[in-house]
Amino acid sequence: MSDRLSIQNELKELNSPLSGQVPRMPYAVPTGYFETLTGQVLSRIRQEEVDDELASLAPGLLKTSRQTPYALPTDYFKSVQIPVTPSAPVVPLFRRTWFRYTSAVAAMLLGVTIWLNQDAPSGTTGSAGAAVVIQYKEDLQKLDEGQKDLLQEFVEAGMTGEETAQLEKSPALQASLLADISEEELTDFLEQSEPITSSTEMNN
Amino acid sequence: MPLQSDAELLQAFRVPETRESAYTQLIRKYQERLYWHIRRLVVGHDDANDVLQNVLIRVWKGLDGFRSDSQLFTWLYRIATNECLTFLEQQKRRLSISLDQEGSAHLADRVRADQHFDADKAEWKLQLAIQELPEKQRLVFTLRYYDEMPYGEMSQVLETSEGALKASYHHAVKKVEDFLLNH
Numbered sequence: 370m371s372d373r374l375s376i377q378n379e380l381k382e383l384n385s386p387l388s389g390q391v392p393r394m395p396y397a398v399p400t401g402y403f404e405t406l407t408g409q410v411l412s413r414i415r416q417e418e419v420d421d422e423l424a425s426l427a428p429g430l431l432k433t434s435r436q437t438p439y440a441l442p443t444d445y446f447k448s449v450q451i452p453v454t455p456s457a458p459v460v461p462l463f464r465r466t467w468f469r470y471t472s473a474v475a476a477m478l479l480g481v482t483i484w485l486n487q488d489a490p491s492g493t494t495g496s497a498g499a500a501v502v503i504q505y506k507e508d509l510q511k512l513d514e515g516q517k518d519l520l521q522e523f524v525e526a527g528m529t530g531e532e533t534a535q536l537e538k539s540p541a542l543q544a545s546l547l548a549d550i551s552e553e554e555l556t557d558f559l560e561q562s563e564p565i566t567s568s569t570e571m572n573n
Numbered sequence: 574m575p576l577q578s579d580a581e582l583l584q585a586f587r588v589p590e591t592r593e594s595a596y597t598q599l600i601r602k603y604q605e606r607l608y609w610h611i612r613r614l615v616v617g618h619d620d621a622n623d624v625l626q627n628v629l630i631r632v633w634k635g636l637d638g639f640r641s642d643s644q645l646f647t648w649l650y651r652i653a654t655n656e657c658l659t660f661l662e663q664q665k666r667r668l669s670i671s672l673d674q675e676g677s678a679h680l681a682d683r684v685r686a687d688q689h690f691d692a693d694k695a696e697w698k699l700q701l702a703i704q705e706l707p708e709k710q711r712l713v714f715t716l717r718y719y720d721e722m723p724y725g726e727m728s729q730v731l732e733t734s735e736g737a738l739k740a741s742y743h744h745a746v747k748k749v750e751d752f753l754l755n756h
Contacts, residue, residue, distance in 0.1 A: 372721040372722075372723060376718065376721055383746050383747070383750075385747075385750050390695070393696045394609060394612075395689060395690075395691075395697050396612055396618070396687065397618075399618065402618075402622075403601075403604055403605060406600065406625070406626075410600065410633075411597070413630060414633050
């Protein structure tokens with residue numbers, strides 16, 4: 370027998386007018402009371418913990434008002450407007466110009482090394498070159514699709530191993546290569562390279 | 574996080590990292606039942622809120638020492654009941670009321686002062702009748718009639734024998750009946 374039924378039977382036996390009635394509480398509770406109760410209680414608990422700690426450390430401080438005595442201009446918080454500065458655009462690492470050039474140069478140097486080793490007489494560095502090619506192919510296979518896309522992007526930047534190899538040899542070629550790069554891109558590259566230079570200097 | 578059993582909540586409460594979350598769940602689980610138990614005894618919402626917050630703080634401080642000899646729910650009711658009785662006692666002293674009957678009259682006045690009070694409605698008449706009861710009978714009646722508490726559990730909450738509780742309840746029901754017939 371359920372508790373409710375048992376209570377109803379009990380009331381029936383006592384011939385009470387409450388028998389057969391559903392208990393209802395007429396009192397009202399403020400809206401949202403039960404949603405905020407936990408927060409209020411936890412806040413009181415934290416305050417009591419701070420008070421207890423203070424009572425053991427410096428009981429005299431408990432009697433001191435915790436109100437900050439500094440005055441504020443009237444309606445300060447209503448009138449204050451915090452200027453919102455536009456946040457700097459976030460450029461992914463592989464989209465940064467300096468990173469693209471550095472990566473392209475590294476990839477081209479690797480390509481030139483492989484090419485030089487392939488042309489070497491057989492029995493000398495040829496076998497070493499073949500080993501590098503095999504290693505290179507293996508490394509390529511290990512790349513995931515995302516990394517392959519990035520590599521493709523570097524290649525599409527318009528530079529080849531040949532250009533890089535000749536870059537240091539011919540100032541004229543260097544000038545012609547740089548002619549394809551806008552002033553803005555060069556400035557951007559130099560600006561973005563600054564921290565690296567500084568840190569290199571610091572390390573040195 | 575879903576509601577857990579009392580045992581799981583108690584276990585989580587004893588771990589510092591999950592203490593607050595377990596306590597929050599515990600409050601959410603029992604807050605309404607405790608609130609109404611308190612509200613029926615102290616009548617006003619503000620007083621009920623004060624008493625309930627004191628109860629919940631006592632629970633926070635005492636839960637580590639709860640040894641599961643009784644049900645958690647019974648333990649919570651015992652704390653709530655004791656806190657209510659202390660509050661009513663303090664209120665009587667503050668209002669210089671010494672007799673039980675006068676204290677009841679004061680609570681009946683609080684019922685009438687409620688903004689939703691309607692003397693013609695049965696549920697409000699019943700509240701007035703309950704406030705006319707002596708303190709112990711009021712407790713037994715509300716725990717049985719509204720909270721549907723078995724005598725065995727009530728015996729643990731009020732630390733009184735089941736036989737005495739049954740007798741109290743029967744007296745209370747008769748007095749309520751008289752009140753309803755005559756008002």
